[in-house]
Amino acid sequence: MRTLYHLWLSPFSRKVRIALKEKKLEFGMQVEQVWERRRAFLAMNPAGNVPVLVEEDGTALADSDAICEYLDEVYPDPSLIGAGPFPRAEVRRLAAWFDTKFYHEVTMNLEGEKVMKRFLGLGEPDSNAIRAGLANVHYHLDYIGYLTERRDWLGGEFFSLADIAAAAQLSTVDYLGDVPWKDHPAAKDWYARVKSRPSFRPLLADHIPGMPPPKAYADPDF
Amino acid sequence: MRTLYHLWLSPFSRKVRIALKEKKLEFGMQVEQVWERRRAFLAMNPAGNVPVLVEEDGTALADSDAICEYLDEVYPDPSLIGAGPFPRAEVRRLAAWFDTKFYHEVTMNLEGEKVMKRFLGLGEPDSNAIRAGLANVHYHLDYIGYLTERRDWLGGEFFSLADIAAAAQLSTVDYLGDVPWKDHPAAKDWYARVKSRPSFRPLLADHIPGMPPPKAYADPDF
CATH class of the missing domain: 1.20.1050.10 (Glutathione S-transferase Yfyf (Class Pi); Chain A, domain 2)
Incomplete structure (x- = not known):
């Protein structure tokens, strides 16, 4: 299964989460505590930040922009960048x-x-x-x-x-x-x-332990 | 003629200059003193920064990444992003x-x-x-x-x-x-x-008035 290494409040991880869902791609999520500088994670992304997307064949992709461009090339429907x-x-x-x-x-x-x-x-x-x-x-x-x-x-x-x-x-x-x-x-x-x-x-269901969002966060009538 | 609005020491302007040259595209250059926040420039790029590339039909493109992706799509030879x-x-x-x-x-x-x-x-x-x-x-x-x-x-x-x-x-x-x-x-x-x-x-011929580069800057044997 495709895995997204992420942090709950990383805007760049959120960007990839939305893009994956728009393309109806299945993925698991794994929180990466980037401040621990875990060696196996740095091997996947020497920049040491999230998001990192590991595709089903094990290839690791880093940088939210590179990931979104990749997704739009490989899974073009619906296009998230457009035509022309x-x-x-x-x-x-x-x-x-x-x-x-x-x-x-x-x-x-x-x-x-x-x-x-x-x-x-x-x-x-x-x-x-x-x-x-x-x-x-x-x-x-x-x-x-x-x-x-x-x-x-x-x-x-x-x-x-x-x-x-x-x-x-x-x-x-x-x-x-x-x-x-x-x-x-x-x-x-x-x-x-x-x-x-x-x-x-x-994303609206995210609930970080010890740091609940305000009520309006998930409310459609905010 | 295609025009690149730039600043001499803006790395993002330099990126587009190199990309244009790799693709052998002709262009003129215009220094944009972004700190003056010139109204006609802000109309082309509300972010107010360089580079901005104005194509021959007058379309203004902003953000060095958007410009380089555009160039690679419209002038694919040689590709600067690659295949696969x-x-x-x-x-x-x-x-x-x-x-x-x-x-x-x-x-x-x-x-x-x-x-x-x-x-x-x-x-x-x-x-x-x-x-x-x-x-x-x-x-x-x-x-x-x-x-x-x-x-x-x-x-x-x-x-x-x-x-x-x-x-x-x-x-x-x-x-x-x-x-x-x-x-x-x-x-x-x-x-x-x-x-x-x-x-x-x-780029190696750049010489900003009042701020000459060190000799090694342009030297092939630096």
């Missing part, structure tokens, strides 16, 4: 926006400070970083609203890797209760549509 | 390694502190960051050596986006004279082969 070079470039531009810009401006400042720092033994959360994350998220929610007023989904007229990358990041921050949905009705409407997808529902 | 899902995933894993891991662990700490901070008006370089960058680069050069002892090029048996992403980052740091080549002969041998490629030579 310009539309595909647009989906990839937006996926990169959330994977890098949102991740560094928001997720790292919130989940990184509040959760990962603890696990990695890097000390107390930095309140300036948290403040920056809470300020920056508004700008990204505005951008989601701007896009969805012009298109059905973020990257175009279909649910794509752009939506998946965005929802993966936002769901991590939403688990901490840090997304100000009420100030951003258009983004909220988009996220309600994401929440209702079968591919996304397993 | 697993080899392609390996090239993408390594390109992501240099685009994200090397960039944050090395380039940001060196070029980011010494050069970009000044242009962005963010204050004095942080000597702790510089020290971290100078320490981290060894680990990445070791990894390049490890890979090239097992393969002709970083991502496999052909010159790929993995080599391009790595050389783009390293050339930026090398412009500052901060790559300890003499401690890493295998990585140095790989970089000498990159330097000899016609696609890479234009």
Whole structure:
């Protein structure tokens, strides 16, 4: 059986979980406590981070982008990147926006400070970083609203890797209760549509021991 | 004519410059002083960063990865990603390694502190960051050596986006004279082969006014 090595609040692991489900691929999940730097895991991915997808023949794939591109090439139906070079470039531009810009401006400042720092033994959360994350998220929610007023989904007229990358990041921050949905009705409407997808529902059932999500996290009427 | 909006020391701009040259595509270059946040530029790329490639029909493409994937789809010869899902995933894993891991662990700490901070008006370089960058680069050069002892090029048996992403980052740091080549002969041998490629030579002629590179930067016998 295909196995995904992951962490519950890793947005990049979440991205691959959603992509696998959109393609209706079966997989098992294995939590990898990356801070332990387990030798067998480093042999699969010298970068030492999650996600890592081990295919049925034992081949290990690392990096969420490489994994999603791989999945879209090998299991093309439904396509998560789309057809035609310009539309595909647009989906990839937006996926990169959330994977890098949102991740560094928001997720790292919130989940990184509040959760990962603890696990990695890097000390107390930095309140300036948290403040920056809470300020920056508004700008990204505005951008989601701007896009969805012009298109059905973020990257175009279909649910794509752009939506998946965005929802993966936002769901991590939403688990901490840090997304100000009420100030951003258009983004909220988009996220309600994401929440209702079968591919996304397993993420809404996530429940980390000792760190329960706020009630709104799984609620379709958040 | 195709136009690349870039900054001389942006590793991601360099990545696209090399890819365009490998594919023998003609293009003009336009320096974009991203810190000015020019309105017409933000309309092409709301993320506000370089590179942006404007194709001959006027379509603007942003994000170096989206651009390189686009180029490989539309101009497939020579392929920079390769053939077969697993080899392609390996090239993408390594390109992501240099685009994200090397960039944050090395380039940001060196070029980011010494050069970009000044242009962005963010204050004095942080000597702790510089020290971290100078320490981290060894680990990445070791990894390049490890890979090239097992393969002709970083991502496999052909010159790929993995080599391009790595050389783009390293050339930026090398412009500052901060790559300890003499401690890493295998990585140095790989970089000498990159330097000899016609696609890479234009980068070696870069000469930023007021900030000349060290002599070894362009020297084939560095």
